[in-house]
Ligand code: BF8
């Protein structure tokens with residue numbers, strides 16, 4: 201780590217903790233092919249921009265405030281360091297909010313097309329979720345057809361982006377205390393587009409020149425993401441593709457098959473990729489693949505598109521953000537289909553060195569070197585089949601392949617709904633068991649480990665270190681995005697990991713029947729964490745709001761603006777948030793103070809940047825334990841628990857499942873899920889009616 205930070209260059213062995221990545225990087229060197237990892241060695245981050253000390257808002261600059269007295273200097277217009285850093289930060293928030301929310305808007309557009317019967321191949325898959333969302337939105341459901349309700353939900357969702365009056369409706373899902381606080385502080389977001397536009401206006405040259413005020417508007421804008429665009433995106437994806445429930449799959453580059461047509465989906469949206477899932481299982485297309493000499497069609501994912509189809513269909517994940525080039529380097533990928541976000545332009549020239557065909561699908565995201573097959577929800581199944589045929593036709597063009605033999609089993613597919621169900625049954629879902637466990641000290645606290653990969657730090661190291669240390673210390677962990685994939689690649693989402701958990705945590709997880717590290721989905725699904733925390737806060741015994749909870753949110757390897765938006769909305773929702781890598785406002789003591797102690801006083805949460813893993817972990821426990829103390833809960837005492845473990849019980853079930861297919865496991869612990877066992881809960885656990 202230290203070598204990493206000093207000169208920006210990373211020694212070969214410290215580029216990743218993932219052996220598959222190291223093997224592929226060595227292979228890249230042998231082939232003389234550059235990757236983000238090697239380019240980073242020759243591209244040091246600009247220390248002025250990195251720390252927030254560079255302003256390029258107008259053409260009198262760029263103004264760069266440097267030197268020992270940098271904080272006493274100003275730009276040509278007189279803007280000081282705090283304004284420059286805060287303005288840049290706020291624009292990062294706006295960029296992230298725009299990205300997540302535009303994704304959410306597209307989901308709403310798809311739902312609208314489905315409701316109007318214009319989107320062949322799609323339907324409302326989870327009617328219960330539709331009913332729940334209609335409930336949040338005040339839309340009547342009694343005596344109405346599914347598509348009628350769906351149309352109203354889609355239109356209400358679309359209103360959240362551009363409504364001229366009112367507040368974003370999902371802010372009502374926050375605790376009453378939080379809603380009141382936001383109103384008093386003027387932080388309740390009004391409409392997504394308005395908040396993003398307003399940030400762009402405020403941070404234009406010569407408008408908002410008060411760092412505190414700028415950062416306050418960044419808080420409000422971020423809430424339009426967490427409780428707006430992203431939350432809508434999650435909900436509508438659940439409505440269209442099913443609310444996730446646990447299933448098993450595999451992760452890492454070893455999921456690519458040397459004898460099958462490999463198709464990788466990469467990006468963020470589930471819309472087209474869900475159709476590709478269907479196409480990959482279409483007997484006619486499989487027969488065509490076989491006629492081309494392959495054994496079948498193998499679909500795998502990268503980044504959050506991967507998470508979307510892993511969570512709902514069990515499609516394996518080939519890797520996270522920094523695996524995108526490595527996947528192409530295997531030579532075994534016939535087609536890489538991308539939609540939006542986190543797609544490296546390097547894929548264009550890289551795929552041209554292999555037989556791999558890069559296919560862009562969004563009118564918003566084209567890449568030189570790619571073929572563009574535009575996705576249109578009105579003819580999605582045809583588009584998916586067309587793409588599959590391109591992949592099949594490309595199979596015979598394969599050159600030498602190099603697939604690293606690493607693939608880990610994982611369990612994914614957790615949702616707020618499922619956790620509710622696991623803890624109380626469908627008709628009396630609750631978080632009581634978890635709350636009681638936290639109160640008793642069996643579970644010390646909760647941690648969300650989320651976000652990206654970043655070549656400036658060792659790939660996956662910070663994420664995996666945090667997960668490992670947290671569960672050993674009886675802190676229950678939820679993961680999303682590339683952090684979830686990182687944890688999975690290192691084996692922390694596998695059924696066996698219970699043994700690495702502390703005694704209290706293990707006892708509770710065995711009792712509830714969930715693992716200590718829960719995969720909650722893609723990055724827009726961080727909204728699921730807001731929902732979970734809100735329910736834990738309102739369940740009773742742990743205060744009244746998110747800022748009372750012994751919980752912390754970490755983004756050890758953050759890379760993009762979306763991560764900044766997420767960190768900010770968690771802080772605005774009352775959570776303590778710690779990011780790694782480096783602080784984008786480091787150059788300003790005042791901006792740093794405002795986002796830490798300033799925000800803590802205002803909203804109860806804050807955003808800190810701690811690049812050192814040991815310090816990050818120590819600070820996390822300190823924050824968790826301070827909340828426990830404030831709640832007057834017993835101090836964490838690991839030796840008290842752990843004698844009532846159910847390992848024999850679990851071993852017996854595991855053995856049974858290994859020998860029996862198709863065993864219904866909803867309502868039973870997810871741990872012993874047999875290899876490859878997954879089933880479709882798109883209808884919201886309707887088979888559990890007897891549970892009332
Ligand atoms: O939205 S974690 S690198 S893939 S931004 Fe991108 Fe970061 Fe990965 Fe998912 Ni999230």
Ligand code: SF4
Pocket residue numbers: 255256257258259260261262263274275276277278279284405406
């Ligand atoms: Fe320089 Fe001010 Fe222009 Fe920024 S807005 S570039 S600080 S003159």
